[in-house]
Amino acid sequence: MGNWKNFILDLDGVLYLLNQPIPGGREFVDFLRTHRYGVAFLSNNTFLTREEYVEKLGKMGIKAFPEEILTSAFAVAKYLGETRPGARVYVIGEDGLKKELKNCGLRPVLRGKADFVVVGMDRKFNFRKMSQALRYIQDGAEFIGTNPDPTYPTDNGLLPGAGAIIAGIETCSGKKARVFGKPSPLILDLLLEARGFRKEETVIVGDRLDTDIALGACCGVFSVLVLTGVTSRQDVEISQVKPDLVVENLFELRRVLAGE
Ligand SMILES: [Mg+2]
Incomplete structure (x- = not known):
């Protein structure tokens, strides 16, 4: 020790x-x-940004600073921001992930061209998003996953996690995601x-x-x-x-x- x-x-x-x-x-x-x-x-977890985690911990009396916090969302954003600044990203995920990507200088796109497909936990995931991700990956976008967790615990039991969504897109695209979490x-x-x-x-x-x-x-x-x-x-x-x-x-x- x-x-x-x-x-x-x-x-x-x-x-x-x-x-x-x-x-x-x-x-x-x-x-x-x-x-x-x-x-x-x-x-x-990718729901919140680092600043929002500082706030959440603060409410529990736990002092933390943004630079001490690393989420899989921030890890992906930091990595892409440093290696491919300004890259266009099609995002399947929630606000925490989208904000971190924007904060690191990446450009989320809904149509047009994308350099990356970034997939995380998305409670509004649907067939249209899956099809769009498939199209982008077929067109050569690199496939990135935030975290492989199969489930996510809640008060009402387990929900499907990011890993389940990533696996679905891996299955239809035939490509393995590069997963950071x-x-x-x-x-x-x-x-x-x-x-x-x-x-x-x-x-x-x-x-x-x-x-x-x-x-x-x-x-x-x-x-x-x-x-x-x-x-x-x-x-x-x-x-x-x-x-x-x-x-x-x-x-x-x-x-x-x-x-x-
Ligand atoms: Mg845990």
């Missing part, structure tokens, strides 16, 4: 469930700041570089084995699974993907760090 200098925290299932703060989250982030750990927040190393590399974190000094904390923990495992970053989200101890036992440490909640992780 002596080497740990930075913490990458997942949001949903770690600091809150939808809009409900998870006990221990605020205290844990305070502890990290007091002891001068590097902090970053990493979410596959966890567990893709693309998003971790962007984060480490942006925050100046070194892998061997960094810990990733999350509630999902297939995204957070898989990312840590594939990139050689120490991973901590918290049981406050979608994963139970039984899930861990039968999973191929194993976290380096399992804790009940962030109170427990804070005690581990404090050496109590």
